[in-house]
Every structure is written in C-alpha cells, then in structure tokens.
Amino acid sequence: MTEEEQNKDNAGTKSHKKGNNTLPNNLTGIKAVLEQSLQSYDKLPMLEIIFEKFIRQLSTALRNLTSEPVDVTIEDYKSLRFGGYFDHNKNPISIVIFRAVEWENFGLLILENNMIFSFVDLLLGGKKNTSQVSANDSERILTSIEQGLARQISEIILTELSHAFDQITPTTFNFERLESNPNFVTIARPGDAVIALKLRIEIDEQVKNVELILPYKTIEPIKEQMQQVFLGDKFGSDQEWERMLSESIKGVNLPVEAVITNRISTIEEIAKLKIGDTFIMDHHKDKDIIVRSGPISLFTGKIGKVDNKVAINLKNFFEE
Template sequence: MSGSVSASGNGHRADEPPGEDRILNQEEIDNLLGFTAGREAGAKQGVQALVTAAGVTYERLPMLEIVFDRLERMLTTSLRNFTAENVDIHIENIYARRFGDYLEGVPLPAMLGVFRAEEWDNYGLVTVDSPMIYSIVDVLLGGRRGCSAMRIEGRPYTTIEASLVERLIRLVLADLSTAFAPITRIDMRFERIETNPRFAAIARPGNACVVVRMRIDMDTRGGMIEFLLPYATLEPVRDTLLQMFMGEKFGRDSIWENHLAREMRQTSVTLDAVLDEQSVSLQDVMRLKVGSLLLLNTRPDSEVVLRCGAVPMLSGRMGRHGERLAVRVEQRIVRREDGDA
C-alpha cells in the first residue's frame, strides 16, 4: 500500500509549527493501518487487527454449563458400561468461537458427527479427535490393557472404525438429550459422519457458536470430544439457559403482580348502554337540527348492549328501578380472542 496522507491540527512534529499541514510518509501510514514489519512475524496491529479479529464476545449461559456438568456424570456411567473400562471424564473448557474458525482449527484426521436437534429445528457437531478414535476402536476390539492405542497415519478410516465411532456418538447424543431434559424436551438425532470439515458445514462461517471440550481417559488411552452448538440452535431456549438456577423468574415480583391485579379489579370504569345503532348518510346528518326526531328500533323488551369504550362487555334487558332507568344483565359477551365466558 502506498500513497500520502495530509495531516493537520495537533498531529504535528516538534520541528514543525503548529497548525500547518504535513505529509505522512509511507512508514507512518503503515504504522497507522497496522501493516508493519511485525505482521510478517504473525503480529496484527491497528485497523488490520480490528478487521481480522476472530474473537467472539461470549454470552455466558449458566444453565448450559450445568447441562454439560450433568452430561459429564451421566456419560461416565454410560461409557463404563459401553467399554467395560474405568472411564474418567472432565470438561476442559467452554468457550465461544466463529464457526469458520472452528472448522479451520479442527486437527485432522478426525471424525465430525452431524446431529439434528429435532425440537429446535437446527444442527450441531460432535468432533472426535484421532487419539479418541483409535482408543475406542482398540478398547472395543479387545486391545491389551495398559498399552496405548496404536495409530496408523496416512490412511482413511475403515468402515469398522467409522461404525464403532458412530456407536459412540449415538451414545453421547442420547445422554446429551437426557441432560437437557430438566430444561426442555429435546431429541438429538444422529445424521451422518464426515471426515472432511468442509462437508460438515451446518452454519455460516461468521456465525457464533459455543464449543465444549471434553476429555475422556480410559486408563492409558483416551482423547478429546468436542461439542459445537451454534447460538442459532440454542435460540429457542436462550432465556432458560441464561438463568442462574432452575425456576428463576428474571425479576418478576409475584407480590407486585398480585397487588396490581387487586387494584385493577377495584378500578372504576364507565359503561355505555347502547339502545340502537343505525347507519345514516352524511346528508341526513347535516339536516339534523334542534327538535329533530330520531326513531330507534328498540322496544321495551329489546336487548341492550353494555360497552366499555368500544368493547362490548355485557347484554341485558331494559327496565326501571324506582325513578331511574335500569338494565338487567343477562349474559356476558364472549369475544373471539377470549377463551373464557
């Protein structure tokens, strides 16, 4: 990048009089925009650092952390029954990342299981790294205890290996569905396994996702399993996941609600008794004057509608009580948006 920039005002050098324009040289332009020599060493500065920033502001979801803590305990028991080995599981990290950056950072070879959250109508990923793949294959096929799993690099995974990893992923997804059960009913349904991250694209590269890294150890063997859930997938239960504990009401005050409802019931309102309604032309209205007679299509036993503003509320019959006209209420008018009588 080359060119010149004119600077004025307070951005003058010590040997120049204030208030005069000056020309920035190429080095100063590079320093301003972040194209410095340090870039070649991996450093990003200035405007370039802002544009290429890969970080994502992480909205803490306390209830999601509790869900995966529950998954950790449940999966420990399930994997012990599945492998007949002593299994130790712990969550290493929960962080946010852009989907495109995550796929670029997946260490290959690996298997990425794509699953669908049925009730949320969206997708997620379960990534099983290479050490975990070879460990689970070695354990399920009767490998010798006390020895680390043998890794054979430079070849694709066989059908048997993919089938065993699929069983593992289905087991993990079943426990994940159960872990979400106290919050919401959800069915994590396994869809397919991909070995190429580009074929596991379930979101746009710039979409923010929650990544959960889980370490699984089986004696001297083990590896990593990562869960990736886009924020779009969690959106249907976002309000619940933001709670600090189950049953949190987000500031709702039941005492104030009851007081408000009680006071509203004691509020005075004006009811209008409508004897008749007619459609009259504007020409007839303009002819009205003092002493004009309006004929109402109402008899003493006709139905009278009581309205609050423009909303019909009650209906009844007109009568007399002492020296006053009265309306005897017979029924409540049920509106379509009202379900009660």
Template sequence: MSKRELLTQEEIEALLHVVDEGAVDADPDGPVAADVKTYDLASQDRVVKGRLPTLELVNEKFARLFKVSLNNLLRYPVDIGVGGVQIMKFSEYLQTLYVPTSINLIRVKPFAGTALAVMDAKLVFRLVDQFFGGSGTQASAEGRDFTPTESRIIRRVLECVYADLVQAWKGVLPIDIQQLGSEANPSLLNAFSANEIVLVNTYNAELDNGGGEIHLTLPYAMLEPYRELLESSGQGKASEVDKRWVPNLERRLLDARVNINCAIAERQISLKEVLRLREGDVIPIDVPDSHLVEANGVPAFMAKLGNARGNLALEFQEPYVLH
C-alpha cells in the first residue's frame, strides 16, 4: 500500500463515528456457521507434543529385563522388542483390541489414576502352548474368555512384567505396581473416558512359532506432573545410575580370572641349528635378574625367578612401566 492510500486520523475518526451511529453495517454477510469450529482449550490434544526420551529409555531397559524373565519362565528363547510409544484417544485405542484380550487394570504409585497392562490373545496362546511343550499351532479363541489354565499363565507372565517394570523405572522414579482387576472384553472397559488421551507403550514378543504384543497403556493425565522428567534427555539420571553400578562393576572386574605367563629366557638361533638339534643337545642361555610377567598378553609386572616350598616361583618386584 502506498503512503497516499493510508487513512488520515480525521478519516479514521469519521468512520468510527458512522459505525457507532449504525449507518454502516459492520458485518454485512453475518456469521458463516459452516466455517466455525469449536475449540476446547482444555483438550489434551494441544499439549501432547514431542518425544519422551526418558520414557523411551525405560522401555528399552524393561524389554531387556523382561526378555531374561520370560526366557527363564518358559525355558525357551523369546525375543522382546520395543514397538515405541503411541499417543491416541482411548476410544481409538479400544478399536485396536479384540475379544479376548487380557486387559489388566493396575495402579502405579506414585502416579495418580489407573493404567492398563495388556496382552493380546495371540501372545497368550503361544506362551501357553510353549509352556506346556505344544506343537506351536494356533488355537481358535475368537469371542471366548480365557480358560483357567490360560489365566494362570497370564498371571505368571504379569508377575514378571510388574517386577521388571519396577526395576526398569528404578533409576528414574521408584514405582510400585498393584493389580486392581482384569477384563477380557474391551467393550466392557470403562476405566477411561472415550476422549481421554493415553500413551500406549508397545513391546513385541517373538517366539519360533509366532508372537504377539504387550501394551502398557498410561493416561496422559497420569504422567503430566512428571512431564519435565520424561521429556529430559535422561543424561543426569543416567549418570546417577552409572555411579551406582560402578562399585558392582569394579568388584566383578577384579574377580575376573586372567592367565599370566613369564618367559624365563630367550635366545635367537638359526633355522639350520634348529634342524640339527638332537636329543641331549644343550642350548646355552643367559638368565636375566628379572623377568617380565604378562596378564592375558599385557605386560603387568617385573618378577624374580626363585623357589618356594620346593617349587619354581616368581617374586613380585615392581609394576611394569611402559617407557
């Protein structure tokens, strides 16, 4: 717009005056209802942004721990992978579940509210089949409840899940898990409102005969008071965990067994002399005053050759110093 197209102060005041008197219709077309959309400022959709690095680290640690626990339970190799964290409305999440699904309501202190530990039917049937040494064939279970035997296996697996989750969170925030109840039909679940935002942590379990998924489903409102902690890179907490591991790591390193060897003497001779050697031949050598002792091939210390209780022995003199 050029300078001469701008309104003067007198022109602006004149326009405002006629609008106040009603001489000009300030909204000639009226509102267009079709273009108006309601927006809920309290909606959680607007605040769930970005990654949660600390939560991702916890998930990775849990997967490693749970792999060991499940292998020990089944006495069979099982691979556990992290499927990531999905953010969705609870109504959308329910649409991903089938009947039956092992849905377990849990309380995770110090978080407020109720969370879900979920195992899909495919995984349950394959775990049961493997536990009892089955053939690996897929059982038909659509639309039915879990049998008492399947429920017992579910409980044993969940015990491992809860224990490993507690351990995985230990370096970030100490938690305690209590099971409140269980359900096999997702449509009967009323723990959350349809529009509530949930974080679905997925873990993939793979056996030779197939696999399935385990979900840890957390309401966003449950984690919101700890959002800053979960959004951090986790480096500070990781360093604290590392410090706690140092004494145990040092102790295990010091208990490691190594091979030591010591060359008593060395001499170079020609290949011709080697080929001429016969039984009883003598090779003159000069025995040095001290000998280099190596630990797993690494120079460790200097020692003196001697005798102890009738056996050849090495007497420590000083650490080896690389010049």
C-alpha cells in the first residue's frame, strides 16, 4: 500500500468513528433509524400555539396562588418513546395521572418533589428562598398535606391546559390520582410515541420543572385540528365579514314561480297543438299548488285573487 492510499484509509477510519459519535444515546443500526424517525412522527403546528397560550395563563394562575412573581417558560418540547421517558428521569418525582374526558384517554404530569416542598413553604408560611433541600427530604414519601397541595397545583395546571385547548375544541382534563412509582402509571405501551413538554417555573428566586406527557393516541381525536397552521384555518369568526355577507345575500334576486301541476306529454301530442287548442290539466281547483325557485320547492299554497291580480296564500313550508 502506498503512503497516499494509507493516508486516505486513515482519514476514512476517522470519519467513520466521528459519524458513530453523532448517534443519539450511542444507538446504532436499525435502532438509530427508528429513533431518528420519531422526531418527525407528526407535525402539529397548532400544538405549539396552544402551549404558548398555556404558559401565559399558567403564569397568571400561579401568580394569583402565591402572590409572588412567577415566570413560566418552555424549556424543552420533543417526541420520544413512552418506555424510555422514566429511564432517564432519576429525580424524586410525583406523577399525576389525568383523564382527557372528551378524548377518553390519559396523560401525565410530572412534578418534582422539591417543587412541592417549595410551594409548601410559600403557601404555609415556611422559610423563603430555600433553594437547598436535604437528600432525606427529597426522597421521602409526601405527607397528606403535601399530597393535597400537589393535587391543588396539578388541578390549576390542568385547568389552564383545558382552557388553552378550548380554542380548538371543548376539552376537560380531570385529576385521577397521584403516584410516586412509575410502574403504576402505564397509560401507553412502552413503544408508543408521546409528546413531552418540559416547563421551567421560576418563582421566589427558585427554578423548578414540571413536565407534561401526552401520548399521540390521546390527541388522535383532534389530530386534524392540530395539523392546522394558523388559528383561523377552521375556527374563529369575523363579525364584520359575516354582517357584510349576510347583507349581500339578502340583496340577491331569487326567481320564484307558482306551479299548478306538471303533466307529461309525448312529442306527438305537443306537435299537434294549434293556437286555440285547450290543454287540460289534471288539477282540482281546491288542491294546493307549489311555489318553487328553480328546481327547489319552497311552499305550498292556495291560489286566489286580490283586486284584479292572481295571488297565492302560502300555507306551509314544502316538505318532501
């Protein structure tokens, strides 16, 4: 092998090693392809608009609860497998299972225990600015008071999330139960794709995280609305435009004719007709006639006379 060929071979080996290092979580082969395809599982532009409204409303709700400055931002928003989520989450957490009533499915809220302890201090008069929590405290089971407060916080979050989805479709998220063991919160199969929204909550000079897990199968009933690009694609109204359209429709000329009866004749019968002939119709004088516009029947009525003009007294809407 020449020196030039050896250099090319070494360069190719380095390039190959560098390519392997770019695979997420050291995945190779078919697993890497599957995980990469998950990132483009479904494009849901409307979901981002909903989440933007959600964090604005949640900031206000938590500010009203604590009477402290609160800033809520989106720290991360991604798709992943349900089975792989808890493998990477090692912090002591409280897991809220909630039901999407109209969609007949479930979702999860992940609350850090440290955040619950901070809210206990804020709402029950404890020490402020307690940024450090001992390891024993963070790993212990929540007390009844702390569990009650965790539910209160969860219900506030779920209420604001429901209001954010209301702009798409009426939605209700109900608190189901609180768990600490991930083995008891199986709302989807391990391989199912889920949406993971991580919120950064900054309150009383402390930063805490809340995560929302929504399986794709949960939002399947409103998938079509979620794929809209703009909020006004399908819903929302322009009252001025509606008024102008209504006024324009009212001014449209609509031809109306009164039909006594219909009779089917042959071409031969029509060809033999001459001026002065009488065309006899099978219609009794007391029988209702039909008022129609083009081929569409509108009313039934009685024929009569007003002054020297033929008139029709409308009786009923036409029903086929």
